[in-house]
Amino acid sequence: MQSNESVSKSRRKVLHITESFGGGVTSAINSYILNSSQHEHFIFASVRSNDATGEESIGAARGIRLVPRKLSSIVELKRYIDEVAPEVIHLHSTYAGFLGRLLPFVPPARTIYTPHGFAFLRQDHPVALALYRLIEKLLARRTAVIAGCGLDEKNIANAELSHPATTELINVCDELPVVDTIRSQTDKPVIGMVGRVSTQKGYNFFAELAANCGDIAHFKWIGGGSADAVEVLQQSGVEVTGWITRPQVIAHMQGLDVYFHSAAWDGFPISVLEAARLDLPVMLRRIGPFVAEDLVTFASPAQAAQEIRAWLAGSPVALERALNNTARIQNHHSVENLQRALDQLYDRF
Structure with missing residues (x-):
């Protein structure tokens, strides 16, 4: 049986930061929180209005700070980090990963980055893709762990970014809401x-x-x-x-x-x-x-x-x-x- 002291030592304050709160990122973050409930979780995010799912203000996080998608919100991020004093900062998605790892008040030694899809895998102009890859390589140096959401992202972090600390963070599906089925008005499958x-x-x-x-x-x-x-x-x-x-x-x-x-x-x-x-x-x-x-x-x-x-x-x-x-x-x-x-x-x- 663990002592109170050992339990206390294992508890972390984890701050999740994302610019793309909405859609699958919302579900993923909420899933990580639910499945590591021994830690205290906080969220700092901006919501893409077109991606809103209704889950943005709910979940098991101890605190949620939603801000506009503006560069001025960086000041609010600094305040929130000072307020929460997290042991771990978990960055989610490309833009949060980019900005978060550039900011001097986000300590690299405490930073986890989960891309939720590397930008350099997009169907884009080759010059843009080369730039995305270069940025990811440079910012990998300011990242303690790259936690790919799946085996593929872990493999890419190893092969493309040569990061020494990578892991597979398995996405799961938590309990689904009980709802009545909605069928399309068709006789076809x-x-x-x-x-x-x-x-x-x-x-x-x-x-x-x-x-x-x-x-x-x-x-x-x-x-x-x-x-x-x-x-x-x-x-x-x-x-x-x-x-x-x-x-x-x-x-x-x-x-x-x-x-x-x-x-x-x-x-x-x-x-x-x-x-x-x-x-x-x-x-x-x-x-x-x-x-x-x-x-x-x-x-x-x-x-x-x-x-x-x-x-x-x-x-x-x-x-x-x-x-x-x-x-x-x-x-x-x-x-x-x-x-x-x-x-x-x-x-x-």
């Missing part, structure tokens, strides 16, 4: 994707997939984005829900027959974990996080369309592939694995 309608989430890939298979399936995008991007989806026959709360997201997901994740780059997405938690057949675009875990993936809309047609035709091989993805995700991304990873991560400090 429904294939869905969750996320912001953006280049990162691969809306063009999903639109092309819908155009290829719209005769046999109904496609739904659960989320919102710019009017132009949403129009591309709608012109391909995709139903777009717009931004909705997380309970509504789960209600729509429960009404899917297949979950297809079309992102062009990503960490290991919470939405994929939620789909697996709901026992949905899972199909995936070929990107690093999924390849790293030996999941079945598809490189092009044409390949994905062929698999969907086979699945809908009752192909035992296609059915097995999708359900094996679901089972492998459930087994690896367990609460026990996450709690073990968080214990080892925060106990470094």
